[in-house]
Amino acid sequence: MRQTFHIKTTQREQLIDITPQVQQIVSDSGAKSGLVSIYAQGATAAIMIQENWDDSVQTDVVHLLQKLIPKGVWLHDRQDGNGDAHLKSGLVGPSETIPLIDGKLGLSTWQNIFFCEFDGPREQRPIVCTVMADSHKI
DSSP states (O other), X not given: OEEEEEEOOOSSXXXXXXXXXHHHHHXXXXXXXXXXXEEEOSTXXXXXXXXXXXXXXXXXXXXXXXXXXXXTOSTTHHHHSOHHHHHHHXXXXXXXXXXXXXXXXXXOTTEEEEEEESSOOOSOEEEEEEEEEOSSOO
């Protein structure tokens, strides 16, 4: 089963928790065991699994990437000023794969799924969620 959902971003760079949307898609699929793939469609966005308890972790991720990949110093900036966003997206990566365990995401207590915006704000960011259910139990 595959479903695309959209989110709105409000800042140039931010991490947005999308775990509830992904879990709802998993629940709707009826799959109890298998894998879920979450994919950010967009060359300046990414998907990351990160701590969910303290918002400072997400802020720290953004600040680290800003220090590692500063804005305004890349060749691509001559075209549209977002060279850093492309590099951040490539470094973090566009997708994550999570095991399904008894119909739930196989995340630990402190993990959630985050959409990473590196070139916002955007009215609509598409996220593709693909649920692959096991056809039999081993």
